[in-house]
Amino acid sequence: MSNAQIQTAIKDLAAKIAADHKEETPVFIGVLNGAFMFVADLLKYYDHPCEVSFVKLSSYQGLTSTGIVETLLDPPENLENRTVIILEDIIDTGRTLKELVHLFSNTNVKEFKIATLFYKSEIYNGEYTIDYVGIEIPDKFIVGYGLDYNELGRNLKEVYQLKQQHMINLVLFGKPGAGKGTQAEFLKEKYNLKHISTGDLFRFNMKNNTELGQLAKSYIDKGDLVPDEVTIKMLQDDVEKNPDASGFIFDGFPRTTAQAEALDVLLQSKDMQIDAVIALEADDDVLEKRIIERGKTSGRTDDQDPVKIRNRFANYAKDTAPLKDFYDAQNKFHSVNGIGAIDEITARLAKVIEEL
Numbered sequence: 001m002s003n004a005q006i007q008t009a010i011k012d013l014a015a016k017i018a019a020d021h022k023e024e025t026p027v028f029i030g031v032l033n034g035a036f037m038f039v040a041d042l043l044k045y046y047d048h049p050c051e052v053s054f055v056k057l058s059s060y061q062g063l064t065s066t067g068i069v070e071t072l073l074d075p076p077e078n079l080e081n082r083t084v085i086i087l088e089d090i091i092d093t094g095r096t097l098k099e100l101v102h103l104f105s106n107t108n109v110k111e112f113k114i115a116t117l118f119y120k121s122e123i124y125n126g127e128y129t130i131d132y133v134g135i136e137i138p139d140k141f142i143v144g145y146g147l148d149y150n151e152l153g154r155n156l157k158e159v160y161q162l163k164q165q166h167m168i169n170l171v172l173f174g175k176p177g178a179g180k181g182t183q184a185e186f187l188k189e190k191y192n193l194k195h196i197s198t199g200d201l202f203r204f205n206m207k208n209n210t211e212l213g214q215l216a217k218s219y220i221d222k223g224d225l226v227p228d229e230v231t232i233k234m235l236q237d238d239v240e241k242n243p244d245a246s247g248f249i250f251d252g253f254p255r256t257t258a259q260a261e262a263l264d265v266l267l268q269s270k271d272m273q274i275d276a277v278i279a280l281e282a283d284d285d286v287l288e289k290r291i292i293e294r295g296k297t298s299g300r301t302d303d304q305d306p307v308k309i310r311n312r313f314a315n316y317a318k319d320t321a322p323l324k325d326f327y328d329a330q331n332k333f334h335s336v337n338g339i340g341a342i343d344e345i346t347a348r349l350a351k352v353i354e355e356l
C-alpha cells in the first residue's frame, strides 16, 4: 500500500475527528511503538487546538481478565473531564484495545474515543466501538509505516504484506512425562518455531493468580483436564498473538477430539494446517518415575502425588489416546521411541520432520 493511500486515509480521519471535536481541545494519545508515524502525520492534518501524549504497554499480555495491565509508559495525569482520542496503528483481535480501555478506566475522562489507522474487521472481537477507522485490511501480517516485523521495518513509508515462508506446524503428542516440553525447547530453536504449551500457559496464569488461573487450578490440582471451552479459547488467543510465527509446536494440545477439531478449524481459517503429529512413546512405569523426579524440582503439585499422576494417565487413555485415530485418518500421525538420551530423541524427531 502506497504512502499516498495512507496519507489520504489519514487526512480523512483528521477531518472526521475535527468535525466532532474542533470546538474543544482533545488529548490525542498514541500507542507506542507502532503508532508513532500515524500520530505524527495525523496531527499535521489536524488544524485545531489539541494536545498529544503517548502510552506504551508491555508485550506481557494475557492478563486482561483480571484487569492487570503492565505499562511501560503510563497515560498522562489530569485527564479528568478531557476528551481522549486513542490513536492506534492497528486493531486486530481487540486484545490490546481491551488492555488500553482498562488502562484508562479510572481516569474520569469526559469522552474516550478510539481511532485506528488499520483495522482487521474479520478478526476483531467487537467488544468496543471503534470510532474512527482509516483502512480496513484482511487478516494478513503487515509491516511498515510504524509496524514492525521483529522490530524491523517500522521506518518504511509504505505498508507491505509479509510473505509467509512455508510454515511447519507440529503437535507433540504423548503421555504426561513423555518429554514433550523438553523436546519442544530443542525443536523450536532448530526450526524457528513458536512453542505453545497449554500446561505452561495454565501454570503462568496460576502463578499470576488470574481468573483463568484460578479456574484451571481446581482441575489441574486433581490431575483432571481443564474444560475444552476454556482451553480452546486460551490456545486460540495465543496463536493469534503470534501472527508472524513461522510455525508452531503445540505441546499438550490437543488433548481431546473437540480440541483437535477446534484446532483444525482455527488453522484452516488462517490458511494453515497441522503438518505432523509426533508421539513420544514410553511406558507408564518409566513416565511415573520421570514425573516424580521432575516433581522434586518443578514444585508442581500434580507431579508429586502418584494418585494424581495415575489419574492423568487414565485421562490420557480415555480422552487423548483416541486422537491417534483422528490424525491417522489424516495421515499425519508419527510415532517415535521416547526412551533414551535427550539428544537421541531430538534426532529421531528431526528425522520425521525433515522427511515431511
Ligand code: AMP
Residues within 6 Å of the ligand: 176, 198, 199, 200, 202, 219, 220, 221, 223, 224, 225, 226, 227, 231, 251, 252, 253, 254, 255, 256, 259, 302, 312
Ligand atoms: P501439562 O503441563 O501438559 O502436563 O499440563 C498440566 C495440566 O494442565 C494437565 O494435567 C491439565 O489439567 C491441564 N491441561 C494442559 N493442557 C490441557 C489441555 N489441552 N486440555 C485440558 N487440560 C489441559
